[in-house]
Structure formats: C-alpha cells, structure tokens
Amino acid sequence: MIVRLASFLGLAIVLVPLWVMPGVLFPHPGVNDALELSALGPLLYLLTLGASLLSLLGVGLLG
Amino acid sequence: MKAEGPVGLGAFLLGLAAAFVLAIITFGNFSNDRFAALLVTPVLAVPVGGALVAASLVMRSSSRGRPLMGVVRGVVAAGLVAVWLMARGAADWLQAPYAFDVYLLIAVAGATVLVLGVDGWGGRWASTPMRPPS
Numbered sequence: 482m483i484v485r486l487a488s489f490l491g492l493a494i495v496l497v498p499l500w501v502m503p504g505v506l507f508p509h510p511g512v513n514d515a516l517e518l519s520a521l522g523p524l525l526y527l528l529t530l531g532a533s534l535l536s537l538l539g540v541g542l543l544g
Numbered sequence: 545m546k547a548e549g550p551v552g553l554g555a556f557l558l559g560l561a562a563a564f565v566l567a568i569i570t571f572g573n574f575s576n577d578r579f580a581a582l583l584v585t586p587v588l589a590v591p592v593g594g595a596l597v598a599a600s601l602v603m604r605s606s607s608r609g610r611p612l613m614g615v616v617r618g619v620v621a622a623g624l625v626a627v628w629l630m631a632r633g634a635a636d637w638l639q640a641p642y643a644f645d646v647y648l649l650i651a652v653a654g655a656t657v658l659v660l661g662v663d664g665w666g667g668r669w670a671s672t673p674m675r676p677p678s
Contacts, residue, residue, distance in 0.1 A: 488656070488659075488660065492652075492656055495652055496649075496652075499645055499648055499649055499652070500628075500645070502641070502645055503636065503640070503641050503644075503645055506640075506641065507639070507640040507641060510639035510640040510641075511639070511640070512638065512639060514639070514640040515640040515641060515642075516642075518640060518641045518642045518644045519578070519581075519642035519644075521644060521647075522581065522641075522642060522643055522644040522646070522647035522648075523581050523584070523585075523647065525644075525647045525648065525650075525651055526585060526588070526647045526650060526651075527588075528651070529647075529650055529651045529654050530557075530588060530589070530592045532654075532655075533550070533553050533554075533557065533592055533596060533654060533658075534592060534595070534596070536549060536550045536553060536596075536658055537550050537595075537596060537599050537600070540546065540547050540549070540550055540600070540603065541603075
C-alpha cells in the first residue's frame with residue numbers, strides 16, 4: 482500500500498512540472514522557436530516504442 | 545517478471561492511438577505539415593501495441609500475472625494522455641515545445657504502466673499482506 486501511494490505521489494511530482502514546463506520555458510512562443518524540439522519529441526516516442534518491445538524480451542528471459 | 549507489464553503497455557499504446565485519432569478529429573489539419581506527427585504516432589502505436597498484447601497473452605499462464613489489471617492500468621494511462629492532448633490543443637503542436645511535453649508524458653506513463661506490472665511494485669508483492677514474525 483505504501484509502495485503504491487509513494488509511486489502515485491512520485492508520478493504527481495513528475496506530472497506537475499511537465500504540465501508547467503512549456504509555459505515556463507516558452508512564455509511567448511513564436512512559430513519557429515526551438516524547432517529542434519519538434520524532432521526530439523517523435524525521436525523520444527520511437528525510443529519508447531523500442532523499449533516497449535524490449536520489455537517482451539525481458540519477460541521471456543526473466544519470467 | 546510477469547507479462548502483466550507488457551500487456552498493460554500494449555493496451556496503453558492501443559489507447560494512445562485512439563487518443564491521437566481523437567486529437568486529429570478535434571484539432572488536426574492535414575494542410576499543415578506540423579500535424580504529421582499527430583498522424584504518424586497512432587500508425588506506429590497500433591502494430592507495436594497489438595504485438596505486445598498478442599505476445600503477452602500467448603505466453604504460458606504462469607508468466608502472465610494479472611493481464612486484466614495491466615489492461616486497466618494501460619487504459620487509464622491512455623485516458624490521461626487523451627485529456628492532456630485535448631487540454632493542450634493545436635497550440636502545443638504548432639508552437640514551441642511542439643508537443644515535446646506530450647511525448648515525455650507518453651514515456652513516463654508507459655514506464656509507469658510497465659513498472660507497476662512488475663513483481664514487487666504494483667504486482668504480487670505489493671498486493672500480498674505481510675505476515676507477523678512467528
């Protein structure tokens with residue numbers, strides 16, 4: 482129970498800065514500001530998908 | 545390690561595809577190239593999510609854990625991403641940080657769903673009551 486509570490608290494601690502991050506970093510965003518981020522997002526997504534597939538390998542080896 | 549984590553992750557990715565389709569319908573615009581990621585994301589999520597769910601369910605029953613619990617976690621996480629996407633709207637896709645926060649959220653939510661499905665976190669150990677010392 483404590484582990485679950487701590488994990489949900491930890492998640493909330495991560496989500497709040499994530500929500501306010503765009504407004505803090507780019508208070509008045511222009512159309513072409515920080516264009517490199519438009520490529521970094523999908524790249525991070527591809528890494529997430531790759532790690533997801535690797536989790537199956539983990540279950541196969543450790544399960 | 546149980547398949548509860550990967551099956552939850554698979555359900556999360558399938559739900560994520562639905563959330564992005566909802567976003568395309570709500571504020572997407574195919575005349576602007578910057579919305580292309582909105583279309584590509586579900587196209588990649590469906591095969592990977594489907595493969596994760598299918599492969600997890602064909603594993604032997606002792607390795608599965610509680611797949612339904614994993615699916616519930618995945619759907620809840622996808623719902624969170626859907627609400628986030630709708631709240632941010634088109635502005636987040638067209639201006640800095642170009643939905644980078646959405647992709648960070650996807651990584652965090654996916655890792656959480658996976659970790660909660662692993663024994664010792666949301667899995668067997670967390671749900672097993674402790675015995676008093678004899």
